[in-house]
Amino acid sequence: MDDLGDLASGQNVALVILSFLQADCGTSEYKNELLSLREAFNLTRDINLNGRRQDDGDLETDGHLFSSITAARGDVAPSVELQWPRNRAEEADLRQITNGLREIADQFEHNVVAEATRNLSRNISASPSEQWKDHLRWEVDRAMKRGVGLEHLPQERVIVALTLTLVKGVCERTPRLLRNLFDTVLQRFGPARAR
Template identity: 60%
Template sequence: MDDLLNMSGGQNTALVILAFLQADCSNVEYSKELLALGTGLNLTRDINCNGPRIETLDDGDLETDGHPISSVSSSFSDIHPVVDLQWPRNHEAAAVPQQVAEELRVIADQLERSVVAQATRNLRGNISSSLCEQWNNYLSREVEWVMRHITIPQHLPQEQVIMALTLTLVKGVCQQAPRFLKNLFNTALQYIILRSAR
């Protein structure tokens, strides 16, 4: 995993985080925030093409089925964005962050849910009433608290558990409050990169 974190100046780490965060995503507002974040980082695109589009004037033209052109474009307005990550073109290079994200999801599923839920509530409460500059400390504190209160299976590498836990907390907070996604994503990215530099 250390090799992953050192590649492409954090871009692969950002891909891993986004892949983790978008898994099993059913919250529409959260999905929109993920798309906006990924698009801003040039790591995602909306495969439903729900982005900004230029509206054409309705000049009365008809489609071949007899419906006005404007009704066709408006019928797609309720389709929600689907995030498609921009993986590296090299299939081997793309497989590494995909595999790491999947491994982290498996580890996250094994963490004790009640302890993680409490840490998620703590983190959300702390970041709701503080400046972004303090978020790294709050995230670190909650990760450390959970690590002291859960039983970590012996076969799991501690750094992967910490990364899975970090992303689980971020996802938990952002599913409840999608407005925190961009800043909390950046906080998690910095936290993970700093941990890997130790």
């Protein structure tokens, strides 16, 4: 992905893809699938300490035991965010790539994306997952040939943004397909992809 910066690691590619897919996600089922996928790639951190174990009964500054606070919060859903790299420059680069892809995706004409999403959804539901990569590539190529009006932008970025937009559209409709489509995108755009 020459135009996308240094995404040499599969972890960085996964982080950009997940960051793109989680923006403005709708249904709770889709959100749950995203959370499961982020955890599978170890790309999350629990920002409200739900996963933190401090059940040793330490006394807090207000005189209460920490374990009683933890027990009282037991029914609170974890609040997680993506685990960005510790290197601030690398994090900034990855966030910039993700934001650039979102800006490109926002520029697509709604009817092109809606039609392509319907076609992709129909095609992958009627074929084995081994063929999904071909269906995804074919639908992106078809939409690009129709002309999305973004010829002034780096075409590799446009292709990635369109691909992720289609995947997101399909997965919002059918969240259970997220993991397989995510793997398909990683195969296509990951650092070990065929050149």
